[in-house]
Amino acid sequence: MKTLSTLTFANSYCDLPDTLGTRITPQPLDNPFLVHFNPLVAEKIELTSITALDPSFVDVFSGNATLVGLSPLAMKYCGHQFGQYNPDLGDGRGLLLGEVITSNSIKWDLHLKGSGKTPYSRTGDGRAVLRSSIREYLASVAMEGLGIATTHALAIIGSETPVAREKIETAATLIRVTESHLRFGHFEYLFYSGQHAELQQLADYVIEHHFAELATTDSPYAEMFKQICHRTAIMIAAWQAVGFAHGVMNTDNMSILGLTFDYGPFGFLDDYDPHYICNHSDYSGRYAFDQQPSIALWNLSALGYALTPLLDKTEIDHGLEHYQHQLQQQYSHNMRQKLGLTLTNDVDSVLFSDLFQLLQQHHVDYSLFFRTLSYITMTDLPHSCSLFSELFPCTSDLKKWLDRYQQRLLLEPNDNQRLAVMQQHNPKYILRNYLAQQAIEKAQQGDYKLIDQLMTVLARPFDEHKHAEVFAQLPPHWGKHLEISCSS
Known part of the structure; x- marks a missing residue:
């Protein structure tokens, strides 16, 4: 285990064409402090938990200090949002700080969400609020506990920096840890902007760093696309079986590694409703719970189209057919396990x-x-x-x-x-919206004990936890009707 200053860092993404991002430093938060730290995520990057007690930890991840070896970068991508192509996307509130290389050569991205304005912030302030940071922090623990591929969150840093949403809230930063932050939207950006040589460079990078076993196949790009389709199918089947609704399945929120990515107005089913819409802003129900399998196919089709400089139609169709077959097989398998x-x-x-x-x-x-x-x-x-x-x-x-x-x-x-x-396949504990809301309200008053308690049960949701029965009860009526928007 290492301290923050002795981790081994890399910045391989910076070796890609400059068009894929902008070097920029985080904007400091006012009077930052540690809200919560996840020792299980720290273990993934071989970071000792005592690091969280070091004041420099808060300074680095609040933008008040730099760390030698990191080269912060705001990523550029685009995507289809609610079915409409938007070229003006990118890391508008976050930065890829760099990568941690573990002793067994595993690469983990370190990402700061809520780090201030970037060239891709558009009209936004580049900040994240404590409310949304807690929701993503708890959600990443819950999904990993359920065995569903996800990004992870190392810690939340709070502050006194005011930000305006529906009301004035305080800014926070979330330290996200994951294998890759590459999205479908990265490939769409290079395709629609006519940067096809750079698109091939990005595909080569993905194969080198994430699908190395495909490099020697006869059709590595076709196999890469098939692998993305496969992983997406596994993820969607898991969502449907456990009753998880993502809420904003835009192509810029789709991971090329099949990770549950960019938690916003997500929700777990309370009463079973296949038409459940967890996003208050989704007026048409495009991303309703029962639409997720078909939306994932739509998104994969958009990715396939963006890869046409590298793939022919037959290869794209084969990948999409693999998605549908794998989704059906995996979902059936998951449901059989739920019924024994x-x-x-x-x-x-x-x-x-x-x-x-x-x-x-x-x-x-x-x-x-x-x-x-x-x-x-x-x-x-x-x-x-x-x-x-x-x-x-x-x-x-x-x-x-x-x-x-x-x-x-x-x-x-x-x-x-x-x-x-x-x-072992039917959880006793899920992250219901009202539980997350209660944790948020407590945290806004400086009380983080409920986050601690939820972290414990969500990390092992299939186990019986003494003194935690309250988290496994039916939700109150008001808890079933919370409105969650994209605002973060």
Whole structure:
């Protein structure tokens, strides 16, 4: 483990064409202080946790000091926002500080979100607020705990710097750690601006640093695109199975590594509603929960089009077909695990669809239903309706489905491990919006204990945590109707 000053740094992104970014230093925050530090993320970059107690840590990540070896850069990209192409995008509130190289040669980006104005800020102030920083901080922990590919957050730095959103709030910076900050929008920028030689350089960079095994294949660019499609399918299938809605699936928010990226107005399902819209600003429902699989395909098609200088139509179509096939396979696999099924049977698709219809019709809490089901033995299923009384106003329809589920389980070769499997794929704890809101309100008063408590359960959401039952309860009525916007 190392201190901040003894980490090994690199700046490989700076070796790419200058058109892909602008060197710039962060703008200092007023009277910065540490809000929270994640030791599990520190371990990823081999940073000792005691570093968080060093005043220089706060100074560096609030823009009040520099660190030798880092070369901050605001990245330039573009993208399709709500289906419309926007050429004027880039790191408007963040900077890629540099890369940490671990002792086993793994490269991690260090990114500062909320670092002040850049050439890509447009009319924005380049700041992030404490509210949005806490939401992303907790969300990255929650997603990793659920086993879903995500960016990570090392720490939150608070300040007294005022910023104007719907009201006056205080600025904060989030230290994001991830394998890469490259987005679909990087390739779109180079394609639409006619920089095709640079586009090939970027593709070569991606292959070298992230898909090295593809370099010696007959068609490395086609294989790169297929790999991006594959990883995106795995991510989307995981989102759908766990009930996660991203909220702003613009192409500039899509990671080339299939990471859950740029947390904004995200939300986990409370009552099961396939049409759930978590973004208050998404008036058309383009990014509703049930639209995410098709939107990911749309985004991959946009990426494929941006790669036409390197790929032919057949190669693009093959990658998109792979996405659809992999998504279907992975989602089916994930849902079978949630129901404890190991075999595939013709009755399964109807069993699944009828369950979703049941949950939607009765406004049943998605996560709590599956978690409750994961503790009921096969012999107890016919008599288990009372266990769902808090979730169902009437259990007669549920009883019919449970009888069918029991009959389906009789087709399984061995039921002994079913409940253990289900309990490891149906979380007890998810980051509900009202929990995040409560943590934000406490933090705005200088109390960070709720962040501590949520971090503990979200990091291990499938475990039983003593004294944490309050975080696994049904949300209050007001908690189901919070409006979350893109404002950060």
